[in-house]
Amino acid sequence: GAGVSQSPSNKVTEKGKDVELRCDPISGHTALYWYRQSLGQGLEFLIYFQGNSAPDKSGLPSDRFSAERTGGSVSTLTIQRTQQEDSAVYLCASRPSGANVLTFGAGSRLTVL
Amino acid sequence: AQSVTQPDIHITVSEGASLELRCNYSYGATPYLFWYVQSPGQGLQLLLKYFSGDTLVQGIKGFEAEFKRSQSSFNLRKPSVHWSDAAEYFCAVGPGGSQGNLIFGKGTKLSVKP
Numbered sequence: 001g002a003g004v005s006q007s008p009s010n011k012v013t014e015k016g017k018d019v020e021l022r023c024d025p026i027s028g029h030t031a032l033y034w035y036r037q038s039l040g041q042g043l044e045f046l047i048y049f050q051g052n053s054a055p056d057k058s059g060l061p062s063d064r065f066s067a068e069r070t071g072g073s074v075s076t077l078t079i080q081r082t083q084q085e086d087s088a089v090y091l092c093a094s095r096p097s098g099a100n101v102l103t104f105g106a107g108s109r110l111t112v113l
Numbered sequence: 114a115q116s117v118t119q120p121d122i123h124i125t126v127s128e129g130a131s132l133e134l135r136c137n138y139s140y141g142a143t144p145y146l147f148w149y150v151q152s153p154g155q156g157l158q159l160l161l162k163y164f165s166g167d168t169l170v171q172g173i174k175g176f177e178a179e180f181k182r183s184q185s186s187f188n189l190r191k192p193s194v195h196w197s198d199a200a201e202y203f204c205a206v207g208p209g210g211s212q213g214n215l216i217f218g219k220g221t222k223l224s225v226k227p
Contacts, residue, residue: 004156033214040122042219043157043203056214091156100145100164100207102215104156 002026004105006092012111013082021077021108025094032075033095033102034067038088046090049075051097082112115140117204119218126194127226134189134221136204146187147205147215148178157203163187174198199225 005024013019025032034046045059049069060066064082069075079086089109093102118137126132138144145164149157161172168180178189187204201222207215 035217040219042119043205043217045214045216048214059214093157101147101159101162102157104149104158106154106156 004092004094004103006090006105006108008108009106010109010111012113014113015084016081018078018080019082019110021079021090021092021110023075023077023092023094023105025073025075025092026096026103027073028096029094029103030072030097031095032069033093034075034077035091035093036061036088037091037107043091046077079110082110084112086110087112115206115216117206117216117218119202119204119221121221122219123222123224125224125226128196129193132189132191132194132198132223134202134204134223136187136189136218137185138187138204138206139185140206140216142208144206145208146178146180147207148172148176148187148189149203149205149217150174150200151203151220152200160189160202194223194225196225196227199223 007022030051032049035043047067048056064080067077089107091107093104095102116139147162148160151157160176163170163180171177176191201220203220204218205215
C-alpha cells in the first residue's frame with residue numbers, strides 16, 4: 001500500500017489477556033519502529049528493526065512486550081497478560097534505507113479494562 | 114541523557130495570529146531535528162526537518178523552524194495560523210545517518226480561536 005497500515009485500529013481487551021497488534025510498513029522500507037503514545041506522555045520508543053540486524057529492544061517496558069518482524073516486512077507487537085497501564089495508542093513507523101524520515105501509521109488504540 | 118523538552122503543553126491562539134512552539138533538546142552528537150503534527154485520530158505527519166546547512170528550514174503548510182545550536186533549540190513558527198492548524202505538535206531529535214530511533218517531546222496541543 002501507499003502508507004503504513006496498522007490493525008486493528010481499536011482493540012478493547014480484558015486485563016490479563018494477550019493482544020497482538022500488526023504493522024504493515026511501506027513496501028521496500030528496511031527499518032520499522034514501534035512507539036507507544038500514552039495520554040500526556042508523548043511518544044515512547046519501544047523497539048526498532050533495521051534490515052536483518054538484531055532489533056533494538058531497549059525501549060520495551062517489560063518482558064510482557066515482544067515484537068517480531070517476518071520476512072523483513074510485516075511486524076507484530078505482542079503484549080502478554082495485559083495490564084490497565086498498557087492502555088495507549090501504539091504507533092508503527094517505517095523508513096527506507098539511507099533516510100532519516102519516519103512515516104507513521106494511524107496507530108492501534110488499545111484499551112485494557 | 115538524550116531528551117526533548119516542549120515546555121508548553123497547551124497553547125491557544127487566535128486565527129490569523131502568529132505562532133511559535135518551543136523545543137529544546139539535549140543530544141550528545143550532531144542532532145537531526147524534526148517537527149511532526151498529529152491531527153485527532155491520525156498518525157504523525159512530518160512538517161519539516163533539519164539535517165545541516167541553512168538553520169532556517171521551511172516546511173509544509175507554511176511552517177518554518179530555526180535551529181539555534183547555542184540555545185539547543187528548534188522552535189516552530191507560523192506567521193498566520195489557520196483554524197485547520199489545530200492539532201498536536203511533536204518535536205523530535207535523532208542521530209545522523211540512517212540508524213537509530215527518534216526521541217520525541219511530549220507534544221504541544223494547539224487550539225485556534227475563531
